[in-house]
Amino acid sequence: MSGERGWEIDCIDLVELVTGYLEGALDEERRITIEAHLQLCDGCQTYVEQIRETVRVLGHLPLHAAQDLPDEVRRQLLAAFRAERPR
Amino acid sequence: MLRVARGFVSTDASAQEVVQDTWLVVIRGLAGFEGRSSLRTWVFRILVNIAKTRGVKEQQTIPLSAVAADEDTGPTVDPSRFRDPGDPEWPRHWTPAGMPRRWDTDPEAEVIRSEIRDLVSAAVGALPPRQREVVVLRDVQGFDSGEVCELLRMTAENQRVLLHRGRAKVRAALEVYYAREIA
Numbered sequence: 001m002s003g004e005r006g007w008e009i010d011c012i013d014l015v016e017l018v019t020g021y022l023e024g025a026l027d028e029e030r031r032i033t034i035e036a037h038l039q040l041c042d043g044c045q046t047y048v049e050q051i052r053e054t055v056r057v058l059g060h061l062p063l064h065a066a067q068d069l070p071d072e073v074r075r076q077l078l079a080a081f082r083a084e085r086p087r
Numbered sequence: 088m089l090r091v092a093r094g095f096v097s098t099d100a101s102a103q104e105v106v107q108d109t110w111l112v113v114i115r116g117l118a119g120f121e122g123r124s125s126l127r128t129w130v131f132r133i134l135v136n137i138a139k140t141r142g143v144k145e146q147q148t149i150p151l152s153a154v155a156a157d158e159d160t161g162p163t164v165d166p167s168r169f170r171d172p173g174d175p176e177w178p179r180h181w182t183p184a185g186m187p188r189r190w191d192t193d194p195e196a197e198v199i200r201s202e203i204r205d206l207v208s209a210a211v212g213a214l215p216p217r218q219r220e221v222v223v224l225r226d227v228q229g230f231d232s233g234e235v236c237e238l239l240r241m242t243a244e245n246q247r248v249l250l251h252r253g254r255a256k257v258r259a260a261l262e263v264y265y266a267r268e269i270a
Binding site for chain 2: 010011012013015016018019020023025041042043044046047049050051053054055057058059060061062
């Protein structure tokens with residue numbers, strides 16, 4: 001039964017397998033055990049959801065090079081770019 | 088790009104120079120770009136190479152103890168949040184107090200509150216360099232695991248460990264934020 005199957009793994013070990021689980025890197029047995037555990041355990045379910053939410057927020061951080069660059073650096077780059085361009 | 092560069096070198100100023108050097112190499116090399124990888128992967132590979140070379144030079148002047156922290160082992164969740172192995176009922180399961188509390192999030196929201204963005208940015212900035220490199224490339228820049236392994240020349244297993252540890256720390260920072268919100 002999935003009830004017993006879910007208790008084959010303890011919460012303290014599950015939290016260390018979350019990334020492997022989300023990456024699809026675990027073998028079939030492990031994956032099934034984890035899924036059964038998540039059906040039974042609110043704490044672990046919340047933990048996995050929170051890791052997913054963390055990844056979602058990370059994916060919304062600004063990443064454009066232009067936003068990364070202080071004005072002075074951008075100015076120097078543009079100057080360098082103009083100098084490099086064949087006339 | 089700055090975030091990635093910052094993972095390899097010791098100061099913000101140094102990371103800025105790495106980004107600047109990268110663009111110069113890109114500009115000079117663009118004509119020779121053969122399109123074997125995407126332009127994005129190609130630019131990042133140049134960035135990582137420049138940043139690594141520079142990082143190695145800088146590390147020669149940093150004491151070894153500062154570099155060789157055992158940041159890549161040990162539990163990612165405070166063990167006191169779990170019951171003891173000898174617990175008669177639920178050994179090694181969450182304690183009532185240790186169990187994660189649900190966050191008051193809006194998973195549909197396209198725009199993340201700036202407060203949360205700043206907090207997560209800071210948490211990423213505080214990660215040990217190798218974890219930061221992997222988290223930034225995977226989760227912020229959106230490279231897939233194969234690309235990241237290639238860029239950083241590491242195994243899939245190593246990459247997963249670093250990603251796992253980095254994400255766990257960022258989650259912990261969000262947890263503190265949401266705990267304050269509820270309180």
